[in-house]
Amino acid sequence: MDTLAPRHGARLQKHGAHLQTQVQNPAQQEAITQFSLWAPDADAVAVKLENGQLHDLQPLADGWFSRLVPCGAGTGYQFVINDHLKVPDPASRAQLDDVLGMSCVVDHAAYPWQNPDWRGRPWHEAIIYEVHVGLLGGFAEAEVILPHLAELGITAIELMPLNEFPGARNWGYDGAEIFAPESSYGTPDELKHLIDTAHSLGLMVIIDVVYNHFGPEGNFLGQYAKGFFREDIQTPWGAAIDFRRREVRDFFCENALMWLEDYRADGLRLDAVHAISEKDFLVELAERVSSAIPSNRHIHLILENEANNASLLEQGFTAQWNDDGHNILHHLLTGEKEGYYSEFMESPTTKLARFLREGFIFQGEASRHGHARGEPSGHLPPTAFVLFLQNHDQVGNRAFGERLIELTDEDSLKVAVILLLLSPMVPLLFMGEEWGTRKPFFYFTDHHDELAKAVCEGRRNEFREFELFSHPEMREKIPDPNDPQTYVNSMIDYRERHEPGHEAWWHFYHTLLELRHRWIIPYLPDTRVEQVTILAERSVSATWRLGNGSQLRIDINLADNPVKLESPPGPRRQLFSHRVDNDHWHEGILPSRSAMVSLD
Incomplete structure (x- = not known):
């Protein structure tokens, strides 16, 4: 077994983010793994290997437990808290069997990269394509579409969250093991091969990460490290993560560095950072990424941030998803005015002009909830804003998952696509839109028993304030997220792009992207x-x-x-x-x- 680079091991050990460090015994050539866990509320911690061996971890300062154990890559294990509570590693690099199963030791240094000299692409070249890996069949199967995307003119794929989640079907935002790639998608090496293949085609890879909450199943941190959360701030997912704590900050910063260093991703998209109250943590994360990654690599940090904190885009973050731009265009294309679209129905043309001129529409004005939202953004370059007409949220958070092609006329949609692909803002496409697929994209999960019932009821009740779903019998028609058919109905077939009616849309997108590459990108x-x-x-x-x-x-x-x-x-x-x-x-x-x- 290869030895992990000493610098890498030293970084993990120094920051102590619940991480495994594999080392080699040079005298005996015996694989040794260091197991560490921050468990300040535990009296005793042990690691139990899949062969039944139990090794007590030694208590250290500040709530840490650690020990070197003779075992190597591929070994299954779990932590035992206070002699009875068996839990997976919260920083597991891989899970042998879903979120509740055993964790697995992984040697990230062992993968033979085929494109070690890849340095990424500058941000102004970004044309992003958002993908749900599960709907394509997993990491290995997702590679099949990469040549199609390169031919289309895409320069970056954005993968919806890859972290281990409960079951086999999920958007990924219910992650419990954020260091472990979802086992139903494939192995860590298969994910690396996907990224390696993308790089060989000139495609950057951006990974969507969720640092604002954990999913409802599979996370046990609160049982032995209550300080990971703060009860004084409640979020839609429960108690907020306490980013005031050094151990918590290190945990998430190390996660970001893992994707960028061990998997060689080219960037991260940070989900819903408006739910993180400590904005200085975000600045620290950006600073730590900048200091850890060699300056000759192009690394891009992208925000989803309902608060429109333009100042973050001057503190290490590359760009932000521009929901304002999407929302005003969607309202103009469809006439929809319920929910958050209600904020865009008054003076829509003025709002459209402000979005094109200054980026954000809300720059301190009151939102529909009565709170001031946003900061001035007109001084930022157009490339600080990621523009889209569709993405997983804007399609999948509709009751029936309709795509935009079902909601407006073809000519109006083409006008909006022209603006999307030929303006100086960075464009993002959602899988399948380039050939005008009409397959829906639903919200889907794989929960069971009472949790499944609660998720289904919660999903349907989200729409009770919409006129169409004001009656319970209409809400019952909203697909059950846990029904496997809901997932199957969201799958798209890339062979469809060659069918009559779809080829014309593909040619339309391809032509516009060719123009962007020739006349716009070089001069952005x-x-x-x-x-x-x-x-x-x-x-x-x-x-x-x-x-x-x-x-x-x-x-x-x-x-x-x-x-x-x-x-x-x-x-x-x-x-x-x-x-x-x-x-x-x-x-x-x-x-x-x-x-x-x-x-x-």
């Missing part, structure tokens, strides 16, 4: 917005000055009536247009549901 650094003009209701004109001095202009009209431009594009290079003929172009007429994209 130092791009700034110049002007955004409201032409009429549901119609705007936006211009950006690219880094090479050229001017990118996008004119869109989502209204039912034609609109006259204040200044026709004239001799500018026609990059792309939809529903615009030559006369329209030269006369500066935007027909209904049309778009013009030009360069000076």
Whole structure:
């Protein structure tokens, strides 16, 4: 067995984040693993190996227990607390049998990387494609779609959370073992092979991580380390994680470094950081990543943050998912105005213009809940914002998982896609949208008994304030997340893209991405917005000055009536247009549901 690099082992040992460190006995060539656990509420801790051997861990300072044990990679084990409570390692590198089973020793240094010189890609080249690995069949099966994505023009895949969760079907946000890749997807080496293959095709890999809560099953930290949580702050998932504690911060920082170093991911997307009250923890995490990763690697940290803390995007974070941009476009495309879309129904064109000009729409204004939300963002570059029309949340959190193609007309959707793929913001696509699939994407889980019933009832009650679901009999029609058929009905078949009707959508996306690669990406650094003009209701004109001095202009009209431009594009290079003929172009007429994209 190969020895873990001393620097790596020293880092894990120094920070003590419940991690395993494998070392080699040079005299006997015997594999030895160091087991450590932070259990301040325990009187005694032992590690029990799969062969039945029990080894008492030695108590150390500050609630730590640790011991070197003769065993190597592949060994199953569990911790025994106070001689009776058997629990998996909270930092297990792999699980032998779901979240309640034994943990498994993993030697991360043993994998033979085929692309050791890969350094990633600069952020301005990012074109992101969000994927749920489970729906593709697992890590090995997911590799099959990578050549398709490279051909399409994608430069980064974003994998929904990979951490071990209860059962075999889950979005991944119910993780219990955040260091262990989901066992139903495959082994740690199979995940590494997926990432290795992506790198060989020029694709970055971004992993979605959840640091704001644990799932409802499989996490035992509260039984031997109550200080991991704080009862004075309650979240939708229970007591908040206590990021005031050094051990807690180290736990999550080490997790981030594991994905970036041991798996060689190119970035992380941090889920719902607005649920983390200690924003200085986020800054610390970014600083620790920056100091640990060599400067010649491109590493990107992306936020999902309902609070719109623009200041974090100047403190080590690369970009943020721009829900404001999605929400205003979705309202304009569909007319929907319930839930959070209600915040965008008043003066929608003004809000559309602000999003294009400044990034966030909410920059301190009161949300529908009456709280101030957001910080000024107009000084940030367009690439600080990840724009999308669809993602797992915006599709899967609909009662019936409908995709946007089912909710609006084709011409309006194409106008929005043009804006998505040819604006200077970083675009994100959701699996299957590039060929116009109509397969739904549902919310699915694999819970059982009372927990399954509670999850199903909770899911259906989320929609009780929507007019369509105000009656219980309508809510009963919402698919049960735990029904295996709900999961099966969410699966998509990539062969579908070759079928009549789908090929045209694929060609549309491919053409736009080719244009982005040729005319926009090379000149994105130092791009700034110049002007955004409201032409009429549901119609705007936006211009950006690219880094090479050229001017990118996008004119869109989502209204039912034609609109006259204040200044026709004239001799500018026609990059792309939809529903615009030559006369329209030269006369500066935007027909209904049309778009013009030009360069000076």
